[in-house]
Amino acid sequence: MKKRVRAAALSLAAVLLAGGGPVAAATSEVSATGFLVTLRHEVRATPHQVWEALGQVDKWWNGSHSWSGSAANLSLSRQAGGCYCERWGANSVEHARVVHAAEDRLLRLQGSLGPLQALATTSVLSFALAPRDGGTTLVVTYRVAGNEAAGLQQLAGPVDGVIGEQVRRLVAYVETGKPD
Secondary structure (H helix, E strand, C coil): CCCHHHHHHHHHHHHHHHCCCCCEEEEEECCCCCEEEEEEEEEECHHHHHHHHHHHHHCCHHHHHHHCCCCCHHEEEECCCCEEEEEEEEEEEEEEEEEEEEECCCEEECCCHHHHHHHCCCCECCCCCEECCEEEEEEEEEEEEEEEEHHHHCCHHHHHHHHHHHHHHHHHHHEEEEEE
């Protein structure tokens, strides 16, 4: 059973990573039961501009890392209980639920993205914003925890790459109006 779960997770991770860029995040606390991805960027925009862009996930998230294949189907409501959802045709996915929203300072979501969802992990994605020299220090963390059978150490690198890509696209979108 353990091998089948890991094989399925790795297969889904390969799909999730199709077209992914180089890894730029720092992954730590890696074990069979979890890991932490941490990214830090200095953004040439105000915290409010970054906050507004977070709500426009369909403009910066790479659609190849969605179930429908199109970022246009993504939405993110930046309020407690809000949904980071994907809807297309008669299909829908709740990727995560907003658990903390502090305008221009913090957006925290609870939800397991991509192959992690099928592994019954608990995951928390946080976007912390702090003003700095007319811009913003953006710190993004994604903490994933699950049972040992999930073999999360094998997914830490691929998830690191995907989260790193999305954050780079967010920063580019905020600074230039284009995600790449």
